[in-house]
Amino acid sequence: MALLRSYGADRVVTGSCHLLELDNGLKILVDCGMFQGAEEEWNFDDFGFDPSEVDILLLTHAHLDHVGRIPKLVKEGFRGRIYATCATFELAYVVLLDSAHLMEEDYRTRYKKALRRGKEKSVKAPLYSVEDVENVRLLPTEYVKYGKSVGIGKGVRAVFRDAGHILGSSFIELSFKEKGRKKRVVFSGDLGNRHEIVMPKSKKSMKADALLIESTYGDRNHKSLRQSVKEFKKIVRKTLLGGGNVIIPSFAIERTQDILCLLKEMYLNRELPECRVFLDSPMAIRATNIFNRYHDSLSERCREFYERDGDVFGFRGLIFTGSVEDSKRINSYEKGAIIIAGSGMCTGGRILHHFKHQIWNRKNAVIFVGFQAYGTIGRKIVEGADSIKLYHEKVRVKASIHTINGFSAHADQRQLLEWMRAFRDLGDIYIVHGEYDKQKVFKRVIKERMGKKAKIVERGKSYYL
Ligand SMILES: [Zn+2]
Structure with a gap:
């Protein structure tokens, strides 16, 4: 029987890494993500399996918590073939390079500090380097198309279908024969919120003997999108008309494009007051250019924008500030600017520099459009801090916060259930990719609403599918 073991995203959200071993000896890894936040230290632990024995790596999408440990996997011996959509490969490269640069930078700072204390030997080397990321690109890769069945070896076939989560995101159906009988295992990856700002709705699957389902929002439903969009537009208008600037800390992939899309819609509907919109993040600019190139895979609204202007996101007043000089020049705008910058949780990046110049001014507004983890500057501001410490300087928080x-890129409880109900034939359900207390709620809801007993996957435990 097929044997499943998870080595990440088990009772936590991050670190997605699921190993499937088939009777015919094929070892298939689905995702190899990084642990983030409180689990970050786990990235340095052993995988729990031998990377050199893995034959195939399938990638659901390019978020760091699904691809972030691939360079480590390769460093430790993986030489197999990687399958993903073309957009996932492109975005993953951007994400991994950014992650390697950040880790190298962080290492250099820690090393310098430790050197002054004579403790440089105790400084842990980064998880991987830019060179390790480049080594991933040397491995054999196969670009898959949505809905097309591909042979991945030893009679096993894989179909990637649009998960509607971020550009290139997929859920994956694996099929193989076991004792003369056809078996299907489905990995949901992350499923998209069906709000269709940038991403279209996820597709549905037909059959699965076993399903691994994500559960990020398994315990609740999102606020209505219409309400969120209305609120967003109102704050933007009020701040700009009141002579202030709008600061939006944003994640580079998907959320930034959602915001650009909404601003473009405002511009086209003449709802956007005269202003400049700065996309001030090299990574978000790279991601936006990739989204633009794959305009055919985006929502209907984005495809219409492309048809109209030959560019999904561009409109008069939108400026990409790639260089540091251009970024600094934004400081001279005392009013009439919308600044979108990373990092999304304000843990680093250009957003801190904008906070320093803008957050003390009561005419300005900061709009948080994504989750702020405990311990981050973003969280402190959201929780009402009077002042924050930026570059060793105390800065008062006077801007409206x-x-x-409503812009989540994840399906909520109702959407997850709806997606599962669409299966014509659904066997065992395995819950992954969620916080344990939320998974318990989701498990109970699955039992109540679908009459099915789901399992919450545990690290390293063997499940015979
Ligand atoms: Zn994701």
């Missing part, structure tokens, strides 16, 4: 939660 707003949190808009």
